[in-house]
Amino acid sequence: MQVHISPSMRRITISTSNGFLDPLKIKVAARYLSHRCLFWSILFLAFLLPFIFITTALITLEEVNKCSSMYCLGRKIGPKLHWRSDPTRQSRHVHSIVMQASKSDLPAGENVPESFSEFVAEVEANRYDGKTCILKLKAMLELQEQRTRTAKLQEAVYRHFASSGIPKSMHCLALKLTAEYSSNANARRELPSPELTYRLTDHSFHHFVLATDNVLAASVVVSSVIRNSAQPQKVVFHVVTDKKTYAAMHAWFALNPLPPAIVEVKSLHQFEWLTKDNIPVLEAMENHSDIRRYYHGDHTAGADLNVSPTILASRLQARSPKYISILNHLRIYLPELFPELDKVVFLDDDVVAQKDLSPLFGIDLNGRVNGAVETCRGEDPYVMSKRFKTYFNFSHPLIANHFDPEKCAWAYGMNVFDLQAWRRTDITKTYHYWQKQNLNSNLTLWRLGTLPPALIAFDGYVYPIDSQWHMLGLGYHVKSNLDSVQKAAVIHYNGQAKPWLDIGFSVLRPFWTKYVNYSNEFIRRCNILET
Numbered sequence: 001m002q003v004h005i006s007p008s009m010r011r012i013t014i015s016t017s018n019g020f021l022d023p024l025k026i027k028v029a030a031r032y033l034s035h036r037c038l039f040w041s042i043l044f045l046a047f048l049l050p051f052i053f054i055t056t057a058l059i060t061l062e063e064v065n066k067c068s069s070m071y072c073l074g075r076k077i078g079p080k081l082h083w084r085s086d087p088t089r090q091s092r093h094v095h096s097i098v099m100q101a102s103k104s105d106l107p108a109g110e111n112v113p114e115s116f117s118e119f120v121a122e123v124e125a126n127r128y129d130g131k132t133c134i135l136k137l138k139a140m141l142e143l144q145e146q147r148t149r150t151a152k153l154q155e156a157v158y159r160h161f162a163s164s165g166i167p168k169s170m171h172c173l174a175l176k177l178t179a180e181y182s183s184n185a186n187a188r189r190e191l192p193s194p195e196l197t198y199r200l201t202d203h204s205f206h207h208f209v210l211a212t213d214n215v216l217a218a219s220v221v222v223s224s225v226i227r228n229s230a231q232p233q234k235v236v237f238h239v240v241t242d243k244k245t246y247a248a249m250h251a252w253f254a255l256n257p258l259p260p261a262i263v264e265v266k267s268l269h270q271f272e273w274l275t276k277d278n279i280p281v282l283e284a285m286e287n288h289s290d291i292r293r294y295y296h297g298d299h300t301a302g303a304d305l306n307v308s309p310t311i312l313a314s315r316l317q318a319r320s321p322k323y324i325s326i327l328n329h330l331r332i333y334l335p336e337l338f339p340e341l342d343k344v345v346f347l348d349d350d351v352v353a354q355k356d357l358s359p360l361f362g363i364d365l366n367g368r369v370n371g372a373v374e375t376c377r378g379e380d381p382y383v384m385s386k387r388f389k390t391y392f393n394f395s396h397p398l399i400a401n402h403f404d405p406e407k408c409a410w411a412y413g414m415n416v417f418d419l420q421a422w423r424r425t426d427i428t429k430t431y432h433y434w435q436k437q438n439l440n441s442n443l444t445l446w447r448l449g450t451l452p453p454a455l456i457a458f459d460g461y462v463y464p465i466d467s468q469w470h471m472l473g474l475g476y477h478v479k480s481n482l483d484s485v486q487k488a489a490v491i492h493y494n495g496q497a498k499p500w501l502d503i504g505f506s507v508l509r510p511f512w513t514k515y516v517n518y519s520n521e522f523i524r525r526c527n528i529l530e531t
């Protein structure tokens, strides 16, 4: 916005992003404004209106500067209004009236003009004095400020719903594939075919594990790994899903085999080990009524205007129901779920492989259990600045007494697990212990579901691998460096903007859609379109 004041102070031109206010109109109106009011209005417009944008920016860039109230701004810009180079009586007077206005408010019930022209009309009708003018303008400013904040908060809430819902087309895919499973014997055929089942437990193959209830995402992960593999004949995929998705997932991989690699599809209920007796803490988490309300309840309640939109967004994300789903916690039971295997690469369903991942199986973890990319240093200052203090409540004595806030965090999403080494440790027990502590403390130790207890449980058992193996953050912001995205072996759309959602970032989506088979009849029939 720009404010131009003619030398005679009889004409004001205000240009906004919406175009120009008619200068003539204001000129005519100005004739009717009392001179006192006009003078103060001009000063206010010229010096305070630009701060509308600053306050809006402050709302967005919270943490950078907490000052977004009029009073605070008045104090901040106060010194500038002194015009130190020209300390006339007039300027002191201006300063004092602005400071006065910043401390008082328009009397309750007074109309706050919606727009500048409305303001001009009102001033014209009522012939306000200088102070009332400033108070009116201040009220307008504050009203806009509040609306911007409300809109930002609304946006965070809508994004949350957009990210936690299942798009219709993907629901359709699951339904159609489930129907195919019951009507087409080929969709039910054994996976992998009987003569290849020996590979499922053979250590000389490269075993990948993926746990998801999203068929389309699974198809992308599996085909991206296999198509980029230098030795696809060695790839064995273990896809774990839940009961409701099993038929669809099985049908997909039965109808879309990727030879020479093999894919196994298993449902949670097919793992004998995974009975509720073995995972009491998770059951308690799913059962606990407070916790159910926390994760499944009304997420917008308690969204007050004082919290910053970014914080609200992260709170909402932390409450995503996926954080208490067993599929999400499954990775901590890998040694028990795959008792015959000694090394696996575990992938999240929001990753895409772009390079041969075979070398991961050759990395010597040096007796450690978990080969992972560390997330406390890297080019992306937001995604790669994670330390223990990012995830834990260090005001809580249980956390403060046990952990180092500066300790580097690492990422889930692509991990090499040495299951043999894991079986010699108490990692799973430690994980359970801390889950229970958090539960007993009413979830005040940490918010986000699976990573924090894993950071504790794997403490001392992590082997840092080169960060080019796993690039994070493609679902957080659109600013991911495209060069690095292209170079990374695995890219990870962690964050809300999943590539299969409408809110996914269009510049980052092609790296994912590249592996969607748009000529597949199920994909076509469900209107999953290349965008």
Ligand SMILES: *[C@@H]1O[C@H](CO)[C@@H](O)[C@H](O)[C@H]1NC(C)=O
Residues within 6 Å of the ligand: 283, 284, 287
């Ligand atoms: C979980 O809920 C079920 C049914 O509501 C109940 O029978 C069971 O005892 C509960 N388990 C725990 C650990 O609270």
Ligand SMILES: *[C@@H]1O[C@H](CO)[C@@H](O)[C@H](O)[C@H]1NC(C)=O
Residues within 6 Å of the ligand: 290, 440, 441, 442
């Ligand atoms: C947890 O919350 C319940 C009520 O919601 C309360 O009775 C209990 O004392 C709280 N426990 C802790 C450790 O704060």
Ligand SMILES: *[C@@H]1O[C@H](CO)[C@@H](O)[C@H](O)[C@H]1NC(C)=O
Residues within 6 Å of the ligand: 393, 394, 395, 396, 397, 443, 444, 445
């Ligand atoms: C962090 O822990 C302190 C001490 O128990 C507690 O008062 C506070 O509410 C916790 N913060 C969060 C965000 O849970």
Ligand SMILES: *[C@@H]1O[C@H](CO)[C@@H](O)[C@H](O)[C@H]1NC(C)=O
Residues within 6 Å of the ligand: 256, 517, 518, 519, 520, 521
């Ligand atoms: C895509 O799907 C069609 C039909 O299911 C299949 O014939 C084709 O081989 C698939 N293409 C790829 C690249 O997987």
